Amino acid sequence: MTQQISAAASRDLDAVSQWGLVIEGFQNTNKKLHKAVAAAFSLDPAEAETLLRLTRAPGHRMPMAALAREAAFSTGGVTKIADRLAKRNLAARNPCADDRRVIYLELTDAGAEQAEELRCLVTDIVQKTYIDVLGADRAVLVAEAMAELREANAA
Numbered sequence: 119m120t121q122q123i124s125a126a127a128s129r130d131l132d133a134v135s136q137w138g139l140v141i142e143g144f145q146n147t148n149k150k151l152h153k154a155v156a157a158a159f160s161l162d163p164a165e166a167e168t169l170l171r172l173t174r175a176p177g178h179r180m181p182m183a184a185l186a187r188e189a190a191f192s193t194g195g196v197t198k199i200a201d202r203l204a205k206r207n208l209a210a211r212n213p214c215a216d217d218r219r220v221i222y223l224e225l226t227d228a229g230a231e232q233a234e235e236l237r238c239l240v241t242d243i244v245q246k247t248y249i250d251v252l253g254a255d256r257a258v259l260v261a262e263a264m265a266e267l268r269e270a271n272a273a
Contacts, residue, residue, distance in 0.1 A: 147247050154243055159236055164191065166236060168199050172209065172225045173233035179212070179224035196223070208232055 131139070155166045167189055172178050180188075186196040200223050203209035208229035214220035225233055249257040 150247055151240065151243050154239065155236065158239055159232065161236070164189075164195065164199050165202060166240075168196075168203065168223070169208065169225070169229065169233040169236055170240065172223065173230065173237055177224070178230055178233075179222040181214070181220050182211070182223050183220070185223060203229065 152163045152166070155161055155163075159166070161169070168185065171185060171189060172180060182196050182200065183193060185191070186193045189196075191199070200209060200211060203223075204211065207226055209223050209225055212222045212224050214222060252260065
């Protein structure tokens with residue numbers, strides 16, 4: 119049974135309880151998403167996140183350091199992810215022509231194809247588990263609120 123909380127009741131929750139509900143809602147929804155991605159593509163959450171970020175990046179590539187920063191991975195973590203994706207021929211490392219210090223992680227043709235299939239699956243799951251549950255207007259409000267928190271609390 120789903121527990122609904124009225125607007126008035128949610129205002130009466132203490133701050134810790136409010137934040138706990140945000141985290142629990144995100145975690146439960148995210149678990150469903152990652153379970154479906156793992157079943158369909160045998161990707162762990164970090165690999166899936168990397169493919170999705172690369173598919174949205176110009177030229178389907180990003181500097182590995184920027185990818186680490188944006189996805190909140192360590193540089194060593196991105197290296198391990200890049201190794202696993204390269205082993206599966208989904209991504210390749212390519213040096214920057216202008217700066218030898220910069221290494222790009224770039225989708226291969228096979229990686230671009232799989233990333234697009236992944237994006238379609240994730241879109242469908244997000245629609246069913248987030249947008250359809252909250253309604254389009256509330257889903258946008260949540261996304262806008264989380265973007266505001268991201269900016270306000272960026273390191």
